[in-house]
Structure formats: C-alpha cells, structure tokens
Amino acid sequence: MSDKIKVVIDGHDLDVDKGTTILDAAKSVGVRIPTLCHHEDLCVAGNCRVCVVEVEGRKTLIAACAAPVEEGMQIKTTTPKVRRARTDIMSLLVSEHNTQCTTCYRSTNCELQDLAAEYNVDSERYLSVLKPGIEVDKSSFSIEKDDSKCVRCQRCVRTCAELQHVNAITVSHKGKDMKISTFMDLPMNDVVCVNCGQCVTHCPTGALTERRYYHEIWEAIGDPDKHVVINTAPSVRVALGEMLGYPAGTRVTGQMVTSLKKIGFDSVLDTDFTADLTIIEEGHEFLERVTKALKHGEKVALPMITSCSPGWVKFIEHMYPDHLDHLSTCKSPQQMFGALTKTFYAEKIGVDPEKIVSVAAMPCAAKKYEANRPEMNDSGYQDVDAGLTTREIGHMVKQAGLDFINLPNTPYDSYMGESSGAAVIFGATGGVMEAALRTVYEVVTGREVPFKNLNIEPARGLQGIKEAAIKLENVLPAFDFLEGVEVKVAIAHGLKNARTIMEQIKKGESPYHFIEIMACPGGCIGGGGQPIPTTDEIRKKRIEAIYAEDEGMPIRKSHEVPEIAKIYEEFLEKPLGHKSHELLHTHYVKRNRY
Amino acid sequence: MDKLKRVDIIFGAYTAEKYKVLEATMKKSSEEIIEEMIESGLKGRGGAGFLTGLKWKFTAGEADPERYVVCNADEGEPGTFKDREILTTVPRKVFSGMAICAKAIGAKKGFMYLRGEYRYLLPDLHKELDIFNEHLKRFGLDFDVEIRMGSGAYICGEESALFESIEGKRGEPRNKPPYPTVAGVFSKPTVINNVETFVNAMMIMKYGAHEFKKLGTDDSRGSKLFSVSGDTPKPGIYELELGMTVEDFVNEFGDGDTKAVQVGGAAGFCVPRKKFKDTIIGFEGVPTGGSMMIFNSSRSMYNVLHNYIDFFEEESCGQCTPCRVGCQQLMKGIEAVKRGEKQSGYLKQLLNLSDTMKITSKCGLGQSVANSFSSIVENFKEEMIY
Numbered sequence: 001m002s003d004k005i006k007v008v009i010d011g012h013d014l015d016v017d018k019g020t021t022i023l024d025a026a027k028s029v030g031v032r033i034p035t036l037c038h039h040e041d042l043c044v045a046g047n048c049r050v051c052v053v054e055v056e057g058r059k060t061l062i063a064a065c066a067a068p069v070e071e072g073m074q075i076k077t078t079t080p081k082v083r084r085a086r087t088d089i090m091s092l093l094v095s096e097h098n099t100q101c102t103t104c105y106r107s108t109n110c111e112l113q114d115l116a117a118e119y120n121v122d123s124e125r126y127l128s129v130l131k132p133g134i135e136v137d138k139s140s141f142s143i144e145k146d147d148s149k150c151v152r153c154q155r156c157v158r159t160c161a162e163l164q165h166v167n168a169i170t171v172s173h174k175g176k177d178m179k180i181s182t183f184m185d186l187p188m189n190d191v192v193c194v195n196c197g198q199c200v201t202h203c204p205t206g207a208l209t210e211r212r213y214y215h216e217i218w219e220a221i222g223d224p225d226k227h228v229v230i231n232t233a234p235s236v237r238v239a240l241g242e243m244l245g246y247p248a249g250t251r252v253t254g255q256m257v258t259s260l261k262k263i264g265f266d267s268v269l270d271t272d273f274t275a276d277l278t279i280i281e282e283g284h285e286f287l288e289r290v291t292k293a294l295k296h297g298e299k300v301a302l303p304m305i306t307s308c309s310p311g312w313v314k315f316i317e318h319m320y321p322d323h324l325d326h327l328s329t330c331k332s333p334q335q336m337f338g339a340l341t342k343t344f345y346a347e348k349i350g351v352d353p354e355k356i357v358s359v360a361a362m363p364c365a366a367k368k369y370e371a372n373r374p375e376m377n378d379s380g381y382q383d384v385d386a387g388l389t390t391r392e393i394g395h396m397v398k399q400a401g402l403d404f405i406n407l408p409n410t411p412y413d414s415y416m417g418e419s420s421g422a423a424v425i426f427g428a429t430g431g432v433m434e435a436a437l438r439t440v441y442e443v444v445t446g447r448e449v450p451f452k453n454l455n456i457e458p459a460r461g462l463q464g465i466k467e468a469a470i471k472l473e474n475v476l477p478a479f480d481f482l483e484g485v486e487v488k489v490a491i492a493h494g495l496k497n498a499r500t501i502m503e504q505i506k507k508g509e510s511p512y513h514f515i516e517i518m519a520c521p522g523g524c525i526g527g528g529g530q531p532i533p534t535t536d537e538i539r540k541k542r543i544e545a546i547y548a549e550d551e552g553m554p555i556r557k558s559h560e561v562p563e564i565a566k567i568y569e570e571f572l573e574k575p576l577g578h579k580s581h582e583l584l585h586t587h588y589v590k591r592n593r594y
Numbered sequence: 595m596d597k598l599k600r601v602d603i604i605f606g607a608y609t610a611e612k613y614k615v616l617e618a619t620m621k622k623s624s625e626e627i628i629e630e631m632i633e634s635g636l637k638g639r640g641g642a643g644f645l646t647g648l649k650w651k652f653t654a655g656e657a658d659p660e661r662y663v664v665c666n667a668d669e670g671e672p673g674t675f676k677d678r679e680i681l682t683t684v685p686r687k688v689f690s691g692m693a694i695c696a697k698a699i700g701a702k703k704g705f706m707y708l709r710g711e712y713r714y715l716l717p718d719l720h721k722e723l724d725i726f727n728e729h730l731k732r733f734g735l736d737f738d739v740e741i742r743m744g745s746g747a748y749i750c751g752e753e754s755a756l757f758e759s760i761e762g763k764r765g766e767p768r769n770k771p772p773y774p775t776v777a778g779v780f781s782k783p784t785v786i787n788n789v790e791t792f793v794n795a796m797m798i799m800k801y802g803a804h805e806f807k808k809l810g811t812d813d814s815r816g817s818k819l820f821s822v823s824g825d826t827p828k829p830g831i832y833e834l835e836l837g838m839t840v841e842d843f844v845n846e847f848g849d850g851d852t853k854a855v856q857v858g859g860a861a862g863f864c865v866p867r868k869k870f871k872d873t874i875i876g877f878e879g880v881p882t883g884g885s886m887m888i889f890n891s892s893r894s895m896y897n898v899l900h901n902y903i904d905f906f907e908e909e910s911c912g913q914c915t916p917c918r919v920g921c922q923q924l925m926k927g928i929e930a931v932k933r934g935e936k937q938s939g940y941l942k943q944l945l946n947l948s949d950t951m952k953i954t955s956k957c958g959l960g961q962s963v964a965n966s967f968s969s970i971v972e973n974f975k976e977e978m979i980y
C-alpha cells in the first residue's frame with residue numbers, strides 16, 4: 001500500500017506522505033509560502049488566507065496551510081493571480097490595522113509588518129476600517145492587549161485553549177465586529193488568565209505584548225540613591241542571544257552579565273543561586289512529607305508538586321483550589337531571591353533595603369504578576385520590584401547601544417552569584433526534577449544518583465508528560481523506612497498536560513510521589529517572555545544549550561554549592577527552619593473558575 | 595400560465611396510511627435507494643446544488659460505522675421562507691426523507707437544525723416525531739431524530755458551521771476538505787441536506803426516479819419551491835418546474851414594471867431587465883435555493899446593494915480576512931463613491947476586491963458576496979454613482 005502522493009509544486013516533482021499540507025510539502029522543496037494564522041504549535045485555522053496558492057483546475061485559490069495534498073495536484077505558488085490575491089488580502093489586513101510601526105514594541109519582529117513589506121502593500125489602496133476608540137487594556141500586571149493591532153488570526157485563542165487549557169481569551173461577536181475578547185469583555189486582570197504569556201509569544205503582531213517595566217528600571221538605574229540589583233534566570237542566558245544577533249541555542253551568560261553591568265545595574269546576580277536554594281528547601285520538604293507519610297503514617301498531601309512556575313501556580317489556584325496542599329510551599333527562585341536581596345544581601349553589603357531596587361530577568365510573563373502578589377513582601381518591602389522578560393532585557397541592551405556580540409565575558413557578582421549545574425537546568429522541562437533527584441537521592445543514600453554523568457535522561461526531552469522511577473536501596477540509617485521504596489516522579493509542561501496530571505490526583509489515581517509542573521511548553525526556555533518566535537526546533541536548541549551549560553559547571557549538585565552552605569550557616573540556619581519559613585516559603589489562594 | 599409549469603408535489607396530501615412510503619422504502623436495500631437517488635439527478639435544494647445521490651453514496655462508502663443525517667432547517671437566506679412552510683404543513687415528509695437517508699447510509703442518529711425564529715414550530719414537530727418514532731419501531735429502523743435550535747446567525751446555515759454549532763461551539767465554518775461526507779458532525783461521516791431535498795428524496799421513493807426526471811432540464815431535474823417576494827402582486831410560495839427563464843417568471847409574478855430580479859437571495863445574482871430573456875433559472879443559469887426578489891423601477895439598486903452588503907458585513911462569521919474586511923471595504927467603498935469622496939473608477943477596484951473574496955474566502959458566504967455585488971454594480975453602475 002502506498003501512502004505517498006505525487007504532486008508538482010512550482011515545477012518540483014515530489015512524493016509526499018498522505019495528509020501532508022501543501023504548505024509543508026512546499027517547504028520540503030524550499031518553497032516558502034507566506035503565512036500569518038499558521039503556527040506549528042497549534043491546530044490549523046486557515047483564516048487569514050495569506051497562504052493561498054493556485055491549483056490547476058480549481059476555480060478558487062487554496063489555503064496551503066489547511067489543504068492536504070491530493071494526488072496529481074499541480075500547484076503554483078507565485079502566479080500573478082496568487083500575488084494579486086495575497087497583496088489584496090494584506091491590504092485588507094492593513095486597512096483594519098492601527099499601523100504604528102515606528103512606535104510599536106513588536107516592530108522588526110512582527111509578521112504582519114514583514115508580510116506587508118515583502119509585498120510592498122499600498123496602505124492607500126483601501127479606506128481605513130480601523131474601529132475608532134479602541135483602548136489598550138493595561139489592567140494586567142503581565143499582559144497588554146491592544147485590539148487595534150489584532151489581525152484576528154486566533155493564534156492566541158488556540159494557544160490559550162489548546163496548549164494551556166485556560167480559555168481566558170476567545171472570539172466574540174461576528175462579522176465586522178468579530179474580535180478577541182475575554183469573558184464578558186472584562187479587563188484582562190479580572191478574568192481567569194494565568195499570565196503565562198504564551199498568547200504573547202504566539203501572537204504574530206503587537207496586539208498582545210508583555211507589560212513593560214524597563215522604563216522604571218532605567219529611571220532607577222539613573223537615580224544615585226538607588227541600589228539596583230538584577231538576577232537572571234537560567235533560561236535567559238540561552239535565549240537572549242537570539243535577540244542580539246546570535247543563532248538559537250547560543251549560550252551568552254558572560255556577555256549578558258557584562259551588558260547588564262554596562263547598562264548600570266549595581267550588582268548582577270544569578271537566580272540560579274536561589275534555584276539551588278529551592279532544591280535544598282523543596283528537597284527537604286519532600287523528605288519531610290514522605291517521612292510523615294511513610295514513617296509516621298500521617299496524612300500529608302502526596303504527590304508533592306513543584307511551585308516554581310507562577311503561571312502554573314495561578315492555574316491550580318483557579319482550576320483545582322481544593323488541591324493546593326499538593327503544592328510545595330517553596331516560593332519560586334525569583335521570589336526567594338527578592339526576599340533575600342532585601343534582607344541577607346542588604347545586610348551583607350550594608351545598604352538600606354529601602355534603597356534597593358530588586359529586578360529579575362525572567363523568561364516569563366507570569367513573574368511580573370508574581371512579583372506583585374500582595375503576600376510577596378516578607379522582606380518588609382515588595383520583595384521583587386520588577387520582573388523583566390528576556391525580550392525587555394534584549395531591548396535594554398539595544399537601547400544602551402551595546403555591541404553585544406563583541407562584549408567580553410564577566411562572571412556574576414557575589415553574594416548570591418554562585419550556583420550549580422543543577423540550578424541551570426531549571427530552565428528546561430524536567431530540570432527541577434533532575435536537580436531535586438540529584439540532591440534527594442544523595443541525602444537519602446549517601447551516593448550519587450545512579451545515572452551516567454548525573455544526567456537523568458528520562459526527565460529530559462519535549463514529551464508532554466514524562467515519568468521516571470528510582471529505587472532507593474542501601475539507604476542511610478536515618479532513612480531506613482525508605483529502604484526498597486521506588487520513588488515515582490512525573491514531569492509535565494504546558495498546562496494542558498498539567499490538567500491531565502491534576503485530573504489523576506483529583507480522582508485519587510496519581511501513582512506519583514513528586515511532580516514537576518511548568519506552565520510553558522518546554523519549560524522556562526519556552527516561556528512567555530522569551531524571544532519570538534519559539535518553536536520546537538528552537539526549544540530543542542535552547543534545551544541543548546542548557547544541558548551543555550550544566551555539564552560545563554564545576555559543581556553539578558545544589559547541596560555542594562559553597563555559598564549555599566554559607567547562607568545557611570550565616571543566615572538561614574537550616575532548611576525548613578524558622579527564617580526559611582519566613583522568607584522562602586509562602587501560601588496559596590483559592591480562586592474562582594470565572 | 596404559459597411556459598411556467600406549476601406543480602403540486604411537495605405540498606401534496608399525505609398518503610392515507612401514515613408513513614406508507616417510508617414503509618415501502620424500508621424493503622429496499624441501501625444500494626437500491628442510493629441507485630434510485632443518483633438516477634433521479636436530484637440536486638440539493640439548499641443552494642449549492644450538489645447531487646444528493648452522490649452525497650449519500652460517498653457517506654455510505656465511508657469506513658466509520660458511526661454516521662449522521664442532518665437536516666438543514668436554518669433557512670437564513672434573505673427572501674426564503676419555503677422550508678418554514680414545509681415544516682408547518684408536511685413535516686412528515688421531511689422526517690420520512692431523513693429516515694430514508696438513514697436507511698441508505700446506515701445512520702442511527704439524525705439532527706434537525708431549526709432556525710431560531712421557528713421555535714414556535716417545535717410542539718408540532720415533536721408531536722409528529724412521536725408518531726414517526728412509533729412507526730420506525732414498527733419497521734425496525736434504529737434511527738432517532740433530535741431537533742436542535744439555531745440561535746440566529748446566518749452563517750450557521752453553512753454546513754460546517756452548523757456542525758460546529760450542534761457540537762456546542764461557535765458557528766465558524768471549517769476548512770474543507772474534509773467534506774461532511776467524510777467528517778461532518780462530531781467529525782463523523784454525515785449527510786446534510788436541506789429540508790426540501792429530504793422531501794424530494796421521499797417523493798423520488800414514492801414515484802420513482804423516472805417520474806421525477808420527467809420534470810425540469812438535464813442540469814436541473816424536477817420541480818422546486820420558490821419564495822416570491824418584493825414588487826409582486828402575488829408574493830408567496832410556489833412550486834415550479836425548473837428550467838424557466840427569468841422572463842417567464844417575471845411575466846407571471848412581476849407587476850408590469852419589473853426592473854430586476856434577485857435570484858437566490860443576498861448570496862445570489864441580480865438579473866437586470868435586459869437579461870431576463872436569456873437567463874434560465876436553474877443550475878445552467880442562475881441557481882437559487884428558492885429566494886426570488888422582484889424589484890420594480892421605483893427601487894434604488896444602490897439601496898438594494900447597500901442592504902445586502904450590510905447583511906453580509908453583519909452575518910459573516912468574521913474569521914477570515916477577505917470576507918470580514920472585504921465586506922466592510924465594499925460597504926465603505928460604495929458609500930464613498932456615492933458621496934463623491936471616491937471617483938467612480940474606485941468601483942472597478944471594488945469589483946476586483948469582490949473577485950478576490952470569491953476566490954480566497956474560506957466558505958460559501960464570502961465566496962458569494964461577489965455574486966450580488968458584481969451583478970448589481972455592473973448592471974446598475976449609474977445608480978451606484980449618481
């Protein structure tokens with residue numbers, strides 16, 4: 001049985017698998033067909049009609065992204081008819097658009113702009129049908145929504161529904177009034193949105209962007225009274241380069257530190273430090289729960305689930321408010337960092353915490369919201385003053401006029417600049433779990449995890465839900481109750497997969513002890529604040545870079561970082577101790593479904 | 595009446611015994627039914643005019659055993675009101691047609707998607723369904739019809755949007771392929787037909803393809819219901835043999851001063867007086883789902899067109915660019931020309947735009963805007979400008 005189909009595209013004869021779209025078939029022979037509503041992460045929509053091609057014998061043009069090839073099709077992608085139609089469609093899009101490229105945040109990284117330029121669209125061809133009086137929704141801490149720049153491709157809607165299972169935004173009205181709305185058209189801040197920013201990274205235009213805070217940060221940097229500290233998350237160093245002239249997957253850690261110093265931050269620190277700290281705290285929390293359950297027969301919530309991803313945290317708060325006890329009480333590394341910056345760090349360097357501005361460079365949009373959660377002020381101040389995305393950092397580097405590629409490398413400052421490879425891998429899906437296992441296994445058995453080179457392969461890769469099991473044998477005496485126990489863990493990324501995990505828990509059928517969940521597909525390297533575009537190919541490259549960074553680190557395990565040992569000695573006393581609880585742990589809020 | 599042949603098949607009296615035709619058809623095999631349907635040459639009465647027998651055959655030939663029959667009773671095309679009449683007076687024939695289809699394609703479940711405004715018909719339809727179900731039991735046919743209410747959007751009459759709506763989603767047309775025969779409602783093989791098509795199917799079973807074919811032309815077999823409205827002394831619903839010219843039609847229904855006839859509703863074509871003689875109403879000329887709107891010389895064709903575009907601008911689902919923005923541009927464009935803000939040459943550009951809409955829109959709505967737009971603008975250009 002032959003499942004191959006013969007077609008001709010622009011003179012190329014080709015044999016492709018049944019079910020292949022014209023778009024993909026064309027790509028395989030190097031013919032690029034323009035697209036707008038298409039995104040490889042999402043189901044086919046076929047609504048922008050920019051990708052139309054001519055098929056011999058057909059009266060109408062065919063949308064290449066939506067049409068599977070059929071035997072014998074003679075396809076032409078650049079006939080005058082096709083060009084005229086595409087130009088006409090792009091002119092229509094422009095006529096509906098609030099074209100303000102000179103001031104638009106997405107300028108030079110906008111698919112509509114690229115297409116309109118490529119086809120040299122005449123903006124005067126049609127009358128403007130831009131709706132008057134559209135206001136930008138700036139209500140959310142994380143997301144800005146500007147309907148006047150929306151091309152109605154529904155990529156955001158599909159993202160929020162298919163990848164994230166949140167459905168915060170959807171299509172409302174019809175005909176000329178059709179638009180992307182929230183529930184009851186409420187402001188973004190008042191609807192069930194988890195601030196993950198995936199809609200932003202999937203939006204082709206400037207209609208959805210992260211709320212920017214860098215103006216305030218530039219002001220603070222310029223203020224001699226302020227001491228401005230920035231910490232950078234693991235996945236920023238493997239993605240920032242994409243905005244500044246490097247190919248995807250380039251590690252730019254040292255150059256990033258240099259650029260931030262040149263921008264004027266008083267201190268450039270590493271979020272990896274609190275990622276390591278998270279492992280210590282969360283690892284002990286896990287062991288405490290397991291001890292209670294297995295040794296003392298107490299009722300504790302297992303599986304325990306990680307809490308580093310604020311999009312995930314808000315998701316569970318809205319969708320599974322009765323299961324919040326499964327969440328680790330650990331704050332995310334960003335929030336631990338903030339709390340320590342204005343206490344431990346302030347003390348160390350002798351600066352009044354009042355004068356400290358604590359900034360986090362994050363791959364994430366939800367971190368902005370998280371920084372503004374009312375409970376996040378355990379230092380006595382707002383722990384984190386601003387979360388900036390990788391994209392904002394990229395913009396700041398450009399604004400500073402730095403020649404990034406030619407910058408030298410600089411190491412992180414101290415204190416809170418030292419870290420392990422286990423912390424770096426937080427950036428990839430499975431990384432937190434791998435880091436935790438490296439530590440927990442060793443605490444329990446006194447030996448390293450039984451994986452070659454410490455690389456826990458089952459935890460790695462882009463599969464939606466990953467599972468692993470490690471048997472505990474020859475344990476240390478303190479953990480004799482764990483002898484022979486097989487620890488089962490799971491890893492989910494993308495909230496669609498998180499829902500699958502939670503449904504198991506809800507039904508009481510979860511076989512796991514410990515689960516890592518990240519809101520964004522691929523984990524933080526695919527976060528809502530990362531450079532656009534993000535595709536699986538790019539996710540893979542960023543992930544490779546993350547693991548390469550880990551392998552290159554002298555220390556690969558969180559519990560072996562000297563600065564971590566020191567902070568317990570000098571400040572925190574012991575894991576899960578009084579100070580830790582005060583500064584590094586938090587509680588969660590039951591929220592509604594609407 | 596001269597060249598116009600009135601017939602009385604659709605609204606003809608029921609058989610003395612209930613569901614007699616259906617009972618007789620149950621004895622036929624699926625192949626026999628489909629064969630007969632193909633032989634009849636019946637084309638769908640909902641507007642697009644696909645061969646009904648073929649549609650059934652394709653669906654019957656699918657591998658998935660779960661299939662559906664859907665009756666499109668959304669009747670949204672401006673100027674049609676014949677399905678309402680069928681459902682009011684002879685619903686039994688519709689259900690019979692659906693059951694015949696179910697037998698032919700092996701479906702166990704049927705949906706009737708009823709226009710929201712026809713909700714008042716529900717009690718009577720349910721009463722008839724009860725009788726229908728009793729008889730199905732007697733024939734041993736495992737088939738059940740559920741009536742689903744539309745909620746007022748014209749686009750939900752488009753088959754794939756209708757499926758989405760039945761599935762509880764927003765009524766947005768899908769990409770095709772896959773066609774309904776392969777993946778219709780719940781992504782299962784589905785036959786969707788217009789109300790009148792199902793009645794015709796039943797009539798073909800009653801009288802035979804042979805009799806059915808005696809009426810009409812090669813391309814347009816049988817007779818068809820016409821909803822006649824506008825400047826006519828006798829508006830209403832008429833069953834006429836297919837194949838007449840617009841002239842025949844105007845002679846019968848016009849008021850003596852007919853300037854144009856809009857055949858097929860807002861999505862159809864405007865035929866001006868000078869073309870009455872040469873235009874056949876049917877698939878060889880201008881097809882229609884039944885809507886016939888007559889305009890006399892007191893009417894402004896600019897207003898007529900304005901009205902249609904206004905309708906499309908509102909009733910487009912809005913998902914695809916050419917239709918959503920194109921409709922708005924056509925509207926703004928003719929207004930600007932009328933007000934003198936754009937030169938008359940702009941009409942040419944708008945005609946090109948309507949061509950783009952025709953070949954690039956995702957569904958039949960956007961694709962058919964050009965029908966009325968170009969036929970009105972081209973034939974009544976002065977009225978657009980002055």
Ligand SMILES: Cc1cc2nc3c(=O)[nH]c(=O)nc-3n(C[C@H](O)[C@H](O)[C@H](O)COP(=O)(O)O)c2cc1C
Pocket residue numbers: 637638639640641642643644646666667668669670671748749750751752753754786787788789791957958959
């Ligand atoms: C915008 C639009 C609206 C439609 N509305 C109706 C309708 O109200 N009733 C109908 O029978 N068909 C309607 N159709 C046609 C259907 O999509 C479909 O072709 C028809 O139901 C098939 O039945 P038939 O083959 O019996 O005509 C519409 C099509 C379009 C594009």
Ligand code: SF4
Pocket residue numbers: 097098099100101102104105106107108110111112113149205206207
């Ligand atoms: S969204 Fe794109 S096209 Fe629109 S103003 Fe911004 S850069 Fe320009």
Ligand code: SF4
Pocket residue numbers: 143159160164166167168169192193194195196197198199200
């Ligand atoms: S930020 Fe996430 S949850 Fe909110 S609308 Fe966008 S995709 Fe949906």
Ligand code: SF4
Pocket residue numbers: 149150151152153154155156157180199202203204205207208
């Ligand atoms: S907001 Fe962006 S992704 Fe969503 S429909 Fe508009 S342009 Fe597309």
Ligand code: SF4
Pocket residue numbers: 749766767909910911912913914915917918955956957958959960961
């Ligand atoms: S042509 Fe119009 S009605 Fe059809 S899918 Fe496109 S926007 Fe919707």
Ligand code: FES
Pocket residue numbers: 034035036037038045046047048049050051052063064065066
């Ligand atoms: S990319 Fe194919 S229709 Fe939008």
